[in-house]
Amino acid sequence: MGGVIVSRNTYIASIRQALTEEMRRDESVILIGEDVRLGVFAGTRGLCDEFGPDRVIDTPISELAVAGAGIGAAATGLRTVVDLMFGTFLYLAMDQIANQAGNMRYMFGGQTSLPVVFMTQNGGGLGAGPHHSQPMHPLFMNMPLIKVVVPSNPFDAKGLLKAAIRDDNPVVFLNQLSLGATRAEVPEGELVIPLGVGEIKRQGSDVTICSAGLAVHRCMEAAEVLASDGIEAEVIDLRTLKPWDKQLVIDSVAKTGRFIAVDESYPTCGAASEWAATVAEFAFSDLKAPVRRVSNTDVPMPFNPDLERQVMPSAADVVEAARSTVGVGIGVNADGMPAVDGD
């Protein structure tokens, strides 16, 4: 990359870099939320020094009004990034996000665009207990006109956040809580990853493993283990969950004939459900074995870090699912098939 400065960013530094660059590039971009000046997650730290308190706006603890203010500002000429700290706090702002932002453009017949990003921390991994660890993405995926982004690494975090800020639609941008300190090479300046486009992280011919966010790392670890068994897994990082890159997944399954959906969220109506259903609907004739889902155990996120690890998809879970699916062919009596879980 001739002339481009590349540094080994943490995920959090990538977020800060994306915000800084976009705020420099476009003075209509503002940032609003609780303690964004001091920067509780450090992703917004220092921005007020450069851009001043009119563009980096601290608020009272009032998620509903703050989210709504972001929407009102986005409908009247600004691009707003609303920092809502932790995923579960979005429940307090849900009327504004779902009922207002989620409908506004459509229900007003296209009279407005709505360039607002709701940014928060998603999922578990820090032993933070049930109110600070919940995976939120399936809820937003169900909403017709909200984009949902879940980056899995510092490079993508930067490129996707820049794209999200430039997007004229409401975007829920979900940083994976436990990836904050991970590092990767990230170029300074223009790096924009289009929303809705997934990435093949690893080529493989035997099984397609589809994932996003933190779980991508588990899938990549699993792929290494599987390779030593002679099973070549193709690992897809969707990056954007709504709209999502169906074609990439379907094409991959056409090649591999086997499909595993790995998602760090609750199993029922989770992201894995959507991916698995889509493959079963649109790539059925390619499938040599049942689709498999690996999701969280269907319980609130427990505090104890060991329990929390057990709840979330592990590399071992993915390996086991892959082995069982690769061992199963159509017509074979389904020995490798899991029992219906009985809750």
Next chain:
Amino acid sequence: MGGVIVSRNTYIASIRQALTEEMRRDESVILIGEDVRLGVFAGTRGLCDEFGPDRVIDTPISELAVAGAGIGAAATGLRTVVDLMFGTFLYLAMDQIANQAGNMRYMFGGQTSLPVVFMTQNGGGLGAGPHHSQPMHPLFMNMPLIKVVVPSNPFDAKGLLKAAIRDDNPVVFLNQLSLGATRAEVPEGELVIPLGVGEIKRQGSDVTICSAGLAVHRCMEAAEVLASDGIEAEVIDLRTLKPWDKQLVIDSVAKTGRFIAVDESYPTCGAASEWAATVAEFAFSDLKAPVRRVSNTDVPMPFNPDLERQVMPSAADVVEAARSTVGVGIGVNADGMPAVDGD
């Protein structure tokens, strides 16, 4: 039914009957919400006359606090029914429903049960516009420990509501807005339909059609049309969406070999996604054709009644899906397969 009085109830009258009977049976049952005394949906009308204002409690327009009060009361010895009018209003109460009711028993290590029912109107059909027509069930299905009930007729409405009130877990009880005036024979007195148990509404050998709520009616209409084509559809009404009757569906698919999920909600991470993924995962070797989903068009519920009808699953949509799936066998080049829809 010797001695049992059976009347031709409207759906709304069934709700009122269930509430009346349960409040007579157990004086710890209370009803709380906006205008429950006068009874905006008439399902609560007249109850205050019998049970008095201490058990039929009108509140200010404050969904969050009202839902939370229902939870606090349920944690301290009452059984509460919280009437929240319209589904989208639950977004305002989401912190209390999802973060508090959804976690409380588990995160406190089982120290409490939580007999609270959140009752509201779900889905479209009345031309009420996007803020009064939204299907809400997939959001709650994703939550680990909230039960979700969607009755499709007056008989079930009574039996399921009585079961929900007696249940010691939080239940989101979703009345289908447009079924309020439909009628059926409903016995007075003890009629309790266990939560989590689905029902086969129509036996069939060629294709399993799984549904709930309003959409069940569309499926039954479709089954009639299909029968005249010589296609015998088995129609399942799940009645409870979480936990749901997986085994009933899987057993049916074992018989029919074909599966269509029909749900009046948005398609991505919708109920149909969950059902289709489950069948593809656990009944794969029985499937002779791709699973198919029939859900809402992925847009907010429009006001114009014709548009609204187009958005929701119709009998014709179900017929078309069934015909295409019955025409497709494994190994056959997938002519009947739909294109990947491209949003």
Next chain:
Amino acid sequence: MSIKPITQQTQQVQSDHVDSDQVVSDPIDKKSVGAVTALDIYRRVVLIRRFEERVGMLFRQGQLPGFVHLYIGQEAIAAGVCTALRDDDYIVSTHRGHGHVIAKGGDPDRMMAELFGKVTGYCKGKGGSMHIADFSKGVLGACGIVAGGLPIAVGAALSAKTRSTDQVAVTFFGDGAANEGSFHESLNLASTLNLGVLFVCENNQYGEFTAATDAMNIENVAERAASYGIAGVIVDGSDPLEMHLLAQQAVARARQGGGPTLIEAKTHRRDHAEGEDAFLAGQKYRSDDELAAAESSDPLNRIHKDLLSFNFASAAELETIDAAAVNKVDAAVQFARNSDDPTEAVLLEDRWVA
């Protein structure tokens, strides 16, 4: 702690500094509105009235889908406030929103078409009665969620401040809405960010069928301004000219960076929603006295009388304006009837912005 009782007359807002202690109760000189503006207010009041009467009739005839909440009885508020605004100021409306849109200069044709669900409507038939918007006139939309509009108005005012314009944002809402968390958060946020928002509470004394007095243990919503360190004022919301003068002061202050005002307009609605008689099936929730009081404080009569007594217009001139309003409404119904239903293509429009 005590609250000085607020008399139910218009209270003056001072534009110097935000302080809830600055409410003076000078009698207002309604004539100071002037003939031109007063007639403008009348024109809007009467157009809202004729529009709403027609909508009610059409609904009762089964010609309109969905729910309809009419603005009849509250016209003074929208007309009084919106005549104090510029075209580029913002308003955010409610489920009872037709009057706000008309008062801000919305097109009756496109409104009526929307109520019929036609493609020529403001929202192409996709929004309906509770979701009419006209961004070209600063109408950021009606809202089916009680108190859902308040945060959005705060955002619009924030946007104006950040973009260094002096645009003002107004959010209308009911007495019932004042008990939503959104009310609290929005007023507090507007106060801490010192934004130019008018929070206009249309206290028609009921939220659906629950009396405001049962839904809060204070007499006046305006008292709540003290919780946010902003000015709170009470005005006779059935009096178009008083309403206008009061709004003017609050708008002036907001424009000059003086921050938000909570205006409580005491008023009466006719019904909660059209068709409620059938629904109520004889259940009563208001006394005959209340109904009579509502009747006698009719804002259209009030401004009609004022205009005559101030010699701003003759009865015949007012009659002409009224007739013009009726004509506009006739034309709007014609326009709506002659318009097409939205096609399936329209259903799929207005999703993602590319």
Next chain:
Amino acid sequence: MSIKPITQQTQQVQSDHVDSDQVVSDPIDKKSVGAVTALDIYRRVVLIRRFEERVGMLFRQGQLPGFVHLYIGQEAIAAGVCTALRDDDYIVSTHRGHGHVIAKGGDPDRMMAELFGKVTGYCKGKGGSMHIADFSKGVLGACGIVAGGLPIAVGAALSAKTRSTDQVAVTFFGDGAANEGSFHESLNLASTLNLGVLFVCENNQYGEFTAATDAMNIENVAERAASYGIAGVIVDGSDPLEMHLLAQQAVARARQGGGPTLIEAKTHRRDHAEGEDAFLAGQKYRSDDELAAAESSDPLNRIHKDLLSFNFASAAELETIDAAAVNKVDAAVQFARNSDDPTEAVLLEDRWVA
């Protein structure tokens, strides 16, 4: 509209009728608490302090997972209030909740085990610091959502009223929480239903790193009581005995059906969360003066001095109580360390009630 300034001394609550105008500022006779109760309060204050000091140390040593918000500096509030309660009264707590649980009679062993994530903990290791509950003592749970507990306390009080008991419900929350919609809705609902709730706002002057004065444009959260027609009082939240006397009055009123009270306890916290120094990396958000003021108003010193000056106890007796607290905490750490981690079976417990 005006608010009479509230002096920052304890205000008497009258138990006859709900009226925000009934605040009298008689000086309080702290000695009237009596030796037995005062020592009980001291015992709780010192146990909270020793417990929290140890938790802080363990956290900094990396022995505890998750986040930890200590109650150090605010002990007077929990101890003063909970000594005014019966065992069967309810409390709902916050993210900064250890002190509330101890003050209500919670078991330090099971608390410490929970902080370690052990199966012997109150929540079997599934809740952690922000989710400790003890239903047997009426502790309906801490809460990681700011202001999430207020509606639940309203519900508990509603339940008490419906069941015709005279149980009272207390919800503790911070100054930051007072800006959440939940605060508004909960106080209003408790007022309209006339429920026996104490809303105890622990105003430690910061929400995370945002000053309360930046998050609202009024000086005292208690002023907001006027919005709900309930009594609002301010108390020195660093003074355990004053806190107790004030709480007693509010509890008495609640028990007699006199409705809710908003109590604002002015206090100081030590830090927002353990480990924040590393996180702040030199960023400052408080002045040295503020830190000194916090230091000098230490509630443990305060009650220690009072007990001696009222001759309720000798220094040696207080030292004995303190030493016993340290022992309890030692034992709790031992208990926690010796306990097992939850198994996978525990993970799957406590889902549906059959």
